[in-house]
Amino acid sequence: MSSSLPEQVTAMEQAARAVPNGPAAAAILAAGIGAFSLGLLTTLAQASKAVAGALTFAAQVGPLSGKSTLAVVAYLVAWAILAARWRGKEVHFAPVWTATLVLLAFGLVGTFPLFYELFPSR
Amino acid sequence: MSLTDREAWTVLHGMLLGAVFLLAFAGGLAGLWSLRAEFLTPGGLRERIPRLEIGVLVMAVVAWLTVITGTWIVYPWYRAPTPDSPRSKLLANPNTALWHRFGMEWKEHVAWLAPILATTVAFVVFYYGPRLAHEPKIRNALIMLFTLAFVAAAVAGLFGAFLNKAAPTT
Numbered sequence: 001m002s003s004s005l006p007e008q009v010t011a012m013e014q015a016a017r018a019v020p021n022g023p024a025a026a027a028i029l030a031a032g033i034g035a036f037s038l039g040l041l042t043t044l045a046q047a048s049k050a051v052a053g054a055l056t057f058a059a060q061v062g063p064l065s066g067k068s069t070l071a072v073v074a075y076l077v078a079w080a081i082l083a084a085r086w087r088g089k090e091v092h093f094a095p096v097w098t099a100t101l102v103l104l105a106f107g108l109v110g111t112f113p114l115f116y117e118l119f120p121s122r
Numbered sequence: 123m124s125l126t127d128r129e130a131w132t133v134l135h136g137m138l139l140g141a142v143f144l145l146a147f148a149g150g151l152a153g154l155w156s157l158r159a160e161f162l163t164p165g166g167l168r169e170r171i172p173r174l175e176i177g178v179l180v181m182a183v184v185a186w187l188t189v190i191t192g193t194w195i196v197y198p199w200y201r202a203p204t205p206d207s208p209r210s211k212l213l214a215n216p217n218t219a220l221w222h223r224f225g226m227e228w229k230e231h232v233a234w235l236a237p238i239l240a241t242t243v244a245f246v247v248f249y250y251g252p253r254l255a256h257e258p259k260i261r262n263a264l265i266m267l268f269t270l271a272f273v274a275a276a277v278a279g280l281f282g283a284f285l286n287k288a289a290p291t292t
Contacts, residue, residue: 019253024246024260031242031267035235042231060198068193068234075238097263104270111231113224 022086025096030082032103034075039110041067047119128199132291135196139188140279143181143236147272150177154247154265159255167252175251178244178268185237185275192282197230199291208289221288225281233278239271 045052045063055066109115125133153174156162162170201209212222243264247254254261 019250021257021260024249027242027245027249028263028267031238034238038231038234058194060202061193062201064193064197064230067231068189071234072238093259093263097259100263107235108232108270111228111235113227 020086020088020090021093022089022091023083025091025093026082026086027079029096029100029103030075030079032100032107033078034071035107036103036110037074037107038067038071039107041070043110043116043119046116046121049121052121126292128196128291131191131195132286135188135191136279136282136286139184139191140275140282143184143188143240143275144272144279146177146181146184147268147275150174150181150243150268151265151272153177154243154261154268157255157261158258162255164252167255171252171254175244175247178240178247181271182237182240182244185240185271188275189233189237192233192278193230196291200226200285208285208291211289212285218288221281221285225285229278229281229285232274235274236271236278239267239274243268243271 041051041055045055045067052063055063055070057065057069153170157167157170157174199207201207204210205214209222209226212218212226246260246264250257250260254264
């Protein structure tokens with residue numbers, strides 16, 4: 001005999017509670033770290049010609065080649081580290097989400113020309 | 123109606139890849155928004171999840187292809203150190219310089235947030251599967267990340283279209 005709808009819903013709720021949120025939290029926080037890295041690198045490259053030069057991984061692309069590459073690396077490395085730490089664990093999601101939002105905000109601001117052009121290139 | 127190689131790559135980057143991402147957003151948002159235990163039966167969840175998974179996965183892949191083709195193929199042509207490159211033409215005219223100094227400068231950076239955020243959304247959707255319907259905090263976080271990815275891509279796409287109008291990559 002197949003289970004009733006309420007029984008199916010209860011079973012799914014129990015299954016959901018059995019799934020730790022650690023891996024999801026790791027991915028989400030890593031996205032914030034990646035965004036922050038992009039904003040930071042963009043602002044630093046604007047403020048320093050030496051940094052801009054160091055971030056020029058490919059001459060035809062310019063400093064964007066290094067900014068984008070390192071931001072993606074930061075995202076992936078952060079994800080790997082956090083995923084390893086939080087695998088199989090239930091973490092407090094609220095502070096993770098708050099930190100992610102703050103990091104995302106820095107990333108958005110740091111990539112906005114009206115902000116990073118406040119730092120004259122030296 | 124022929125296109126040069128550069129025009130073809132610009133079309134692929136913006137009008138194909140970028141447009142697919144932006145257009146798919148509505149479906150993905152609806153899928154995430156309606157993925158609620160109170161709206162769906164277990165059978166309904168099982169029916170919707172594969173579609174949502176495919177949708178967010180395709181969007182993540184398309185986002186990566188868009189920024190990679192943009193940064194590593196089209197952008198070098200745009201910024202070539204020659205007088206006739208789009209960048210040079212825009213900067214040579216005070217009436218159009220802001221298209222580069224603001225438009226391209228913003229677009230080339232903010233666009234990279236889209237694949238990072240879209241990949242995170244795709245991973246979490248796959249990780250939870252139908253159980254995501256019982257995780258409102260996670261789901262709401264995904265909706266916000268998904269929307270931010272769209273906003274980043276929309277800014278990039280909008281300025282890309284205007285830039286190509288002001289100074290086409292030919």
